[in-house]
Amino acid sequence: MNIWLLLFVVICAVSLWLGKDLVLRGSESAMEAEVSPVPAASYAMSKEDAPIHLAVLNGTNEAGLARKVSLLLGRAGCVAESFGNAPGRDFAQSLLVNRKLSDDRAAALARRLGDIRVIREWDSRGSEDAVLVLGRDFAELEAGLEGNLSSGN
Numbered sequence: 519m520n521i522w523l524l525l526f527v528v529i530c531a532v533s534l535w536l537g538k539d540l541v542l543r544g545s546e547s548a549m550e551a552e553v554s555p556v557p558a559a560s561y562a563m564s565k566e567d568a569p570i571h572l573a574v575l576n577g578t579n580e581a582g583l584a585r586k587v588s589l590l591l592g593r594a595g596c597v598a599e600s601f602g603n604a605p606g607r608d609f610a611q612s613l614l615v616n617r618k619l620s621d622d623r624a625a626a627l628a629r630r631l632g633d634i635r636v637i638r639e640w641d642s643r644g645s646e647d648a649v650l651v652l653g654r655d656f657a658e659l660e661a662g663l664e665g666n667l668s669s670g671n
Contacts, residue, residue: 570619570627573646574601577609577653587652590663594630599646609653615639618647632662 572591576584588598613635616624621638627648628636632655652659 570596570623571599571645571647572596573644573649574598575604575649575651576602577604577607577612577651578656579607580656583652583656587650587656587660587663590660591650593663594627596627604651609651611635611655612653612659613637613651615649615651616647617641617644617649624648630662632659634659 572588574584574588574591576582584601584603588601591598611634612631614624614628614631614637616636616638617640619627624636624638628634631650
């Protein structure tokens, strides 16, 4: 019985060893035939085209608002890195705290978010480009983000 088991293991090992070599040769030739080189410049993203990374803070008593809005921000070309509650939680108006963006890019984002106010507070220590603080006027901001989807932006 041990002889049969040993014979079976040897046959399996030889099959795998020979089969592996055939699969690798076949896949290498298929890859060479299908892949064409792409120049690096054709897929390089400019700094102005890169998504904007935001921290989203809820400045209201509306539960779960920062999370809800963070799910819509992709429509405005943004990535929500984090969300949570703002200190005080009594903001009448939403605002954008610009940490790393150029003034023009921050102003363009503020327009896409419903013409919200921009405050410049440079800080290169964090990973976010800006902080979006949601105020009691968040319904206008949400409507603007939902409008970005329907208008194709």
